Amino acid sequence: MTRYLILVIVIALFGWYLSFSATRLDRLHHRVETSWANLDGLLQRRAAVAIEIARSEISDPASSMLLTFAAHQARDANLRNRSQAETGLSGALAILLENAEGVTTSNEQELINELRDLTEKIKMAISMHVESVNRTHMVRNKWVFKTFRLAGHAPEPIVYEFEGDVL
Amino acid sequence: MPLTKKRIGIVCPYGWDTPGGVRSHIDDLAQYLIAQGHHVSVLAPAIDDSTLPDYVTSAGRPIAIPYNGAVARVLFGPIAFNRVKQWISAGEFDLLHLHEPAIPSISLLACWAAEGPMVGTFHAAANRQRVAFAVTPFLEPVIEKLSARIAVSEAARETLQIHLDTDAIVVPNGIYAKRFDHAVIDSRWTGNTIGFIGRFEEPRKGLEIIVAALPQMISTLPDVRVLVAGPGDSEAFLKDVEPSLHNRFTFLGRISEEEKANFMASVGVYVAPNTGGESFGIILAEALAAGASVVASDIPAFDSLLAHGQFGTLFSSEDSHDLARKIVALLTNTESRVDKAKKRRDYAQNFDWDVVAEKIYDVYEMAMVGRSGVTLSSDTRAWNKFIGRRS
DSSP: OHHHHHHHHHHHHHHHHHHHHHHHHHHHHHHHHHHHHHHHHHHHHHHHHHHHHHHSTTSOHHHHHHHHHHHHHHHHOOHHHHHHHHHHHHHHHHHHHHTOTTOOOHHHHHHHHHHHHHHHHHHHHHHHHHHHHHHHHHHHTSHHHHHTTTTTTOOOOOOOOOTTTOO | OOSSOOEEEEEOOSOTTSOOHHHHHHHHHHHHHHHTTOEEEEEEOOSOGGGSOTTEEEOOOOEEEEETTEEEEEOOSHHHHHHHHHHHHHHTOSEEEEESTTSSSHHHHHHHHEESOEEEEEOOOOOSSOOTTTTHHHHHHHHTTOSEEEESSHHHHHHHHHHHOOOOEEOOOOBOTHHHHTOOOOTTTOSSEEEEESOTTSGGGOHHHHHHHHHHHHHHOTTOEEEEESSSOHHHHHHTSOGGGGGGEEEEESOOHHHHHHHHHHSSEEEEOOOSOOSSOHHHHHHHHTTOOEEEEOOHHHHHHTTTTTSSEEEOTTOHHHHHHHHHHHHTOHHHHHHTHHHHHHHHGGGBHHHHHHHHHHHHHHHHTTOOOOEEHHHHOHHHHHTTOOO
C-alpha cells in the first residue's frame, strides 16, 4: 500500500516539476520576444536617423548614397540577414562620424547626439537580447526539456551575431 | 526625461535602519525617480516603522546573518513572503526593481512571487571560493525571470558570470558630483596628510594597513599625518597602536556631506585600503569627484573603478610596504598630483546621478517594452484555476 502511495507522490511531484519547467521555458521564450521587440525598435529608429543624416549637411553626396543604401538594406532585411545588414549600417555610420568632427550647426549636432544616444541604448539592448537567447538555448538543451518536448511548437530563437559590432 | 509616469516598486534586501552602500543607493535612486514624477514604493526590512519615509514600506524586522565578511540584516520566511505578495498585488506596479536578488532575502522572494517586467541589480563581488552562490540550481529558474540585469561594476558582472552564468549590463552606483564641485580647501587638513573615511574598526576597511605602513613613511616624510573620519571608538583603536605613533592620528568622527567634500579636496592623498567585500567603492568615486589623489588596494572593484590605475594608484592589497611606497611617491611629487585633478573630476562625472539614473531608467524602459504591469505568478498558475483558488 505505502509503495503505491510513494509512487503516486513521486509521479505527482514529477508532474509538478514538468509543469514548473514548462512555465519556466515559456517565460524565457517570452523574454526573447520582448528583448527582440525592444532591439528591433531601436534599430528601426537608428535607420530612420541614418536616413535623416544622409539628407542633412553632415554628409557629402557619396556618403549620403552609401548611408541611404545601408539604412534601407537594414530596414528591409529578413530575420536571418538582419545582423549582417545592421553591421553594414554601423560601418557606414562609423565612417561618417569619423569625418563629422567639424559639425557646428545645432540641427546637425542634435542628429549626431541622437545617434550617440541610440548607440548606447542599442549596446544595452543587444546584450540583453543575446543573454536571453543564450539562456533559452541552454534551458532548451537540458534533457528534461528535450525528452518531454517542453518547448512545444515554439521555434528555436535565432542567434544574432552583432555583439560588439555597433560603432 | 520620461514622457509617461510609471509606478515603480523597488525591493531593498537589507534593513533600512542600518547604513550601508546598497541601502543608500536605493534611497538616492528612489528620491531621484520621485523627483522625476514617478510613483515609487520601496519595500525593505525595518526595525522601527515609525521613522520610515513615506515611500518606504516595512516588510518586518530583519534578522542578522553573517554574509560576505560582514553582518547582513536581511529577512525571509513565510510571514515575510506574505507581506511581499501583498505589497506586489497592492502596488499595481509597471516594473519591479530588485536589488541583490541572489541572496536569501525579500528580493529573492519578490522575484519568485512576481510575474512581469523585472530588473535586478547585483551589487556583490564575491570570490569564487565563497559559497554565497552555491545554490545555483535552485536560483537559476528564479533569476531567469528578470528581464534585465544590472551589475554595479565589472567585478560584480564577473561574479555573476562565474556563479550564475549570466551576463549583465554595467551601470555604476551614483554620486552627487555637484556637491564636490564647490569643495573648499581647509588648511587644517592640507599638507602631507593621508585621508581615510569609513567605519575604521571593521578589519576589512583596512585602517590597520595604514598603521603598519606608517613607520616606513615617516623615514622619508617626517611630518606625515593620518586623518580618520567615520564612526567608531578611537581610543579602543589606538590601544593596539604603538604609543609613539598616536600623535600622528586625528579622529574627526562622523562628518557631514559638505565637510566630506572639503576633506577630500584638502587631504594630500586619499587612501582606500579595503581588503575585500567591496562591490563598487562609492567613496573612491566621491574622492575623484573632489579631485583628490587616491591610493586604493587592487581588489577587483577598485581596479575597475580606477580603470586599472588610470585615475588613481593601486597597491597590492594588504601589503603595507607597497602602500607606504605608493603614498610616499605621490606625496613627494606634488606637481603630477595637481595636474591630474581635473582629469579625475571629469571622469567622476560618469558616476553622477544625472547620468546613472538616466541609464537605469533606459534599462527600465527596455524591460517594459510590450508588457503590461507586474502581477503575482500564483494568479496565473493553471492548477489554481482547477481547484478554484484565488490568492
